[in-house]
Amino acid sequence: MVEGSSTTVMSGGRKPRSVANPLESAITTPSERILRECHNLYIDSENGLVKIASHLGLQLLPPRKKIIVMIMGNHSAGKSSFINWYVEEHIQKTGVAIETQGFTFITSGRKRESLTGNATLHLYPHFRPLLEFKGVTDYLSAEISTSKQKKFSLVTFVDTPGLVDGDMVYPFDVNRAITSFGEQADLVFVFFDPMGQALCKRTLNIVEKLSDKVADKLRFYLSKADEAGRETDRQRVMMQIVQELCRRPGLNKCGFEMPTIYIPNPQKLSRCVNQIDGVCQTIEKTINQAVQKTLDQLEKDCDLISSTIDSKLAQDRADLSFNSSVRLHSFLCGALGILLPCLSILSFIVNTLSPEELQELLGEGLAKALWLSTGVVVFLWDWIPEDGQILFVIIFGALCYFFLCLAKYFARQGNRTLTKKEKRTLTEYSDYVQDVVKAKKGKLYEEYLAQCAAEYDF
Numbered sequence: 001m002v003e004g005s006s007t008t009v010m011s012g013g014r015k016p017r018s019v020a021n022p023l024e025s026a027i028t029t030p031s032e033r034i035l036r037e038c039h040n041l042y043i044d045s046e047n048g049l050v051k052i053a054s055h056l057g058l059q060l061l062p063p064r065k066k067i068i069v070m071i072m073g074n075h076s077a078g079k080s081s082f083i084n085w086y087v088e089e090h091i092q093k094t095g096v097a098i099e100t101q102g103f104t105f106i107t108s109g110r111k112r113e114s115l116t117g118n119a120t121l122h123l124y125p126h127f128r129p130l131l132e133f134k135g136v137t138d139y140l141s142a143e144i145s146t147s148k149q150k151k152f153s154l155v156t157f158v159d160t161p162g163l164v165d166g167d168m169v170y171p172f173d174v175n176r177a178i179t180s181f182g183e184q185a186d187l188v189f190v191f192f193d194p195m196g197q198a199l200c201k202r203t204l205n206i207v208e209k210l211s212d213k214v215a216d217k218l219r220f221y222l223s224k225a226d227e228a229g230r231e232t233d234r235q236r237v238m239m240q241i242v243q244e245l246c247r248r249p250g251l252n253k254c255g256f257e258m259p260t261i262y263i264p265n266p267q268k269l270s271r272c273v274n275q276i277d278g279v280c281q282t283i284e285k286t287i288n289q290a291v292q293k294t295l296d297q298l299e300k301d302c303d304l305i306s307s308t309i310d311s312k313l314a315q316d317r318a319d320l321s322f323n324s325s326v327r328l329h330s331f332l333c334g335a336l337g338i339l340l341p342c343l344s345i346l347s348f349i350v351n352t353l354s355p356e357e358l359q360e361l362l363g364e365g366l367a368k369a370l371w372l373s374t375g376v377v378v379f380l381w382d383w384i385p386e387d388g389q390i391l392f393v394i395i396f397g398a399l400c401y402f403f404l405c406l407a408k409y410f411a412r413q414g415n416r417t418l419t420k421k422e423k424r425t426l427t428e429y430s431d432y433v434q435d436v437v438k439a440k441k442g443k444l445y446e447e448y449l450a451q452c453a454a455e456y457d458f
Contacts, residue, residue: 031291032153034444035065038294041437049301049437052429056308060301063294066107066156067286070181073191074203075162078223078263082191083157085263086280088149092159102139103181107156109144116141124156127184135172150280154287158185163202175206182210182217187286189279191223192258194237204245219282220245225260226270291448298441302433309430313423319415330410337403344396347381 042049042062053060071079080092083106091106105120117137121127124142139161145152160178161170182188190207210218222238238258259275384392418426 029151029153030447030450031287032065034291034448035063035154035294037440037444038063038298039065041298041440047432047436049298049305049433052305052433053301055425055429056305056312058304058308063297064156064290066154067186067283067290068156068158068184069187069189069283069286070158070160070178070185071189071191072160072178072182072203072206073163073223074193075164077162077191077193079159079162079191081263082189082223082261082276082279083159085276086150086155086157087145087147087152089145089147091143091145102141102161103136103177104159105142105156106159107142107144108147108153110146111144112146113144114141115144127181136177139171151284151287154290155283163206175202175209178206179209179213182206183214185214185217186290187219187283188214188217190218190220192220192241193224194222194227207245219279220258221279222258222260224262225274226262226268226272295441295445295448299438302438302441305433306430309426312418313426316418316423319417323414323417326410326413330407332407333403333410334407337400337407340403341397341400 039062040048042060045051050060050062071082073079083092084090087106092104105115105124107123115123117140120140120142121137158181160181161174163174188210190203192203207218220241222241238260241258259278260273261276261279262270262272262274264274264276381389
């Protein structure tokens with residue numbers, strides 16, 4: 001069957017239904033609810049983890065609420081037909097021509113809508129690195145469908161340009177762009193067309209590049225397998241594909257699994273084994289893994305925020321201790337720089353008074369103590385030869401000035417410390433992350449496990 005017949009096949013393969021399927025009336029699955037609540041914990045305007053992290057100098061990206069499945073292959077390999085079949089809505093154009101010339105995101109939403117390049121990047125900020133590829137934005141779009149069929153509410157498909165060899169000119173570096181998309185995606189489906197285009201060198205080059213970086217995401221399928229003729233013909237095509245893949249050093253690592261798939265058509269029965277349900281199971285398994293990864297990442301981000309807060313508070317305590325030390329040093333040096341010249345001047349003033357006059361002014365005890373303390377300075381001054389007294393005054397003045405400079409230096413060495421409000425805010429953040437977010441994460445994990453485990457296992 002050709003891709004152009006997928007509309008008839010889809011409508012004949014199920015009961016008629018309305019294309020419109022409002023989100024409000026759909027049944028939300030536990031996985032969908034868990035991913036959405038985890039996402040909300042990050043983007044909350046008041047206490048979101050992204051906002052808290054930014055205040056701490058950290059950068060967090062909110063987790064995606066859906067997995068990304070990129071589908072690549074040569075032109076007319078059935079990529080768009082598969083998406084239409086999975087969504088059960090004719091969203092992507094299909095046919096033997098190169099219908100898809102850019103990248104199209106297909107996702108579920110509240111209403112049927114089409115978005116252009118910039119709006120698409122706002123919807124998927126994880127793909128902003130694509131801006132470095134000149135021309136990609138102009139060939140980037142998104143199709144929002146209200147369908148809730150299968151697991152589509154938790155999946156975003158990326159339909160890629162049909163790949164061909166020869167003189168085909170793309171408006172951007174298609175090899176690098178597809179490789180970049182593949183690195184960001186959760187799954188990469190590679191569709192091989194059995195009708196002569198499966199060995200497209202451009203496709204194999206990109207697959208080899210992706211295998212070096214994200215081999216665990218790659219899944220190979222022989223699409224439109226019902227058109228390959230008899231079973232012996234299908235086996236021959238698959239052998240050719242596998243042999244060509246194994247010739248590539250980057251791909252000759254392990255055995256390949258290449259299920260045969262095609263869009264089921266009740267009006268055209270085929271004896272070919274159709275493993276398209278296995279594709280759906282692969283998507284569902286990846287969704288479950290995404291839920292686990294999101295919950296695990298939530299805990300890691302909470303630990304990162306808590307450890308950063310603890311580190312800041314510990315650093316603040318160290319800064320307070322350091323500031324006390326430098327203030328003490330500044331005070332002592334300043335005191336020496338001021339008291340030494342004052343004591344010298346006071347000594348000469350006291351020396352001009354007789355002991356009797358000093359006693360009358362200060363009393364016997366205080367006068368005696370002052371006389372003895374200043375007498376040391378006067379003795380040292382008398383001990384210095386007269387021709388060296390000027391040099392001593394210069395050196396003494398320089399020493400006092402040096403102490404004052406040291407005091408100023410130490411005064412500037414203090415580190416900035418947190419205000420009481422800042423410390424209170426950090427403490428509140430830490431308590432919120434530990435008491436609210438982590439507790440919520442525990443409940444979400446229990447809710448997720450409750451889907452697949454017996455009640456007595458908890």
